[in-house]
Amino acid sequence: MLTRALIVVLAILNLGVALWWMLRGEPAPAPPPPTTGVAQLQLLPATASAPPGASIASTPAAALDDVTPAPVPPPPAAAQAQAPTAESPAATAVAPAPVAAPPAPAPAVAQAPAPVPAAPAQCVSLGPFTDRAAAQAAQAKAGGTLRGARLREVADAGATRYRVVLPAAASREDAQATVKRIVAAGLSDYYIIANGEETNAIALGQYRNREGAERRMAALSAAGFNARLIASGGDGSAQWWLDATLAPPADASAARQRSGAALQRSLDCARVR
Incomplete structure (x- = not known):
C-alpha cells in the first residue's frame, strides 16, 4: 500500500510541475547593450517640474546627456618607443650590414686606329723618244719617281x-x-x-x-x-715610250719634267706588270 501511495504522490507532483511550466509567462527580453559613442536618453521623474524660466524647446536638449567616455588621445610616438635597458635583449645595437660599393667601371681599352687604305697605284707612259738610247736616258733622269719602268717600241708611230x-x-x-x-x-x-x-x-x-x-x-x-x-x-717610223708606275708622292707631271718627255699618258697598270 505504501508503494502505491508513493507512486500516486509522484504522479501528482509531475502533473503540478507540468501545469506550472505551461502557465508561466514569457521572460521579459533583456535591454540591448548601450551603443558606444551615442548619447543616452534618460527619463526624469514624473514629479519633477521644469525650472522656472526654462522654455519647452530647451527641455529636450537638457534631457539628453552624453555619457559616452571621451576618447583617450594616443600617446606620442616618443613615449611609445621605450628606450631599451641594458638588461633587455633589445639593448644590443645591431649594426647595419655594410653596403657593397658598386664595381668600378672597366677602363676603356684604347682601340688602335684603323689602318688607312693605301692609295691605288698610278701608271704612266712617257714619250715619245726617237730611239731606244733616248728612252733609256729619260728613264735615268726620272730616277726615283718611277718604279718598274720598261721600254716599249711603237713601230707605226x-x-x-x-x-x-x-x-x-x-x-x-x-x-x-x-x-x-x-x-x-x-x-x-x-x-x-x-x-x-x-x-x-x-x-x-x-x-x-x-x-x-x-x-x-x-x-x-x-x-x-x-x-x-x-x-x-x-710612214713606218718607230717611236719609243717609257711605261712605269709612279712612286708616291710623285705625280705624272713631275715625272715627265724630270725625264724630259714631251707627252704623258695614263696607263693601265696591268700592262706594266
Whole structure:
C-alpha cells in the first residue's frame, strides 16, 4: 500500500510541475547593450517640474546627456618607443650590414686606329723618244719617281688609223660562234668580215688614236679574247715610250719634267706588270 501511495504522490507532483511550466509567462527580453559613442536618453521623474524660466524647446536638449567616455588621445610616438635597458635583449645595437660599393667601371681599352687604305697605284707612259738610247736616258733622269719602268717600241708611230681585229676563223659558223661569246661577255661594236684576205675575221672597232684602240684590246683581253692591233696610214717610223708606275708622292707631271718627255699618258697598270 505504501508503494502505491508513493507512486500516486509522484504522479501528482509531475502533473503540478507540468501545469506550472505551461502557465508561466514569457521572460521579459533583456535591454540591448548601450551603443558606444551615442548619447543616452534618460527619463526624469514624473514629479519633477521644469525650472522656472526654462522654455519647452530647451527641455529636450537638457534631457539628453552624453555619457559616452571621451576618447583617450594616443600617446606620442616618443613615449611609445621605450628606450631599451641594458638588461633587455633589445639593448644590443645591431649594426647595419655594410653596403657593397658598386664595381668600378672597366677602363676603356684604347682601340688602335684603323689602318688607312693605301692609295691605288698610278701608271704612266712617257714619250715619245726617237730611239731606244733616248728612252733609256729619260728613264735615268726620272730616277726615283718611277718604279718598274720598261721600254716599249711603237713601230707605226705615224699611223692615222687603228683597227682591232680577231683572227679569221676556220668557217663562217666558227666566226658566228665567236660572236655569240662576244655578246655574252657584254661587248658590242663587231662585225664579221665577209670577203678579202680577212674573210671570217671579226672586226671590233676602228680608232683614230692608239690609246682608244689599246683600251679596246684590254677589254677584249679581260674577256678572254686575243685581239690584235692593225695600224695604217703611217710612214713606218718607230717611236719609243717609257711605261712605269709612279712612286708616291710623285705625280705624272713631275715625272715627265724630270725625264724630259714631251707627252704623258695614263696607263693601265696591268700592262706594266
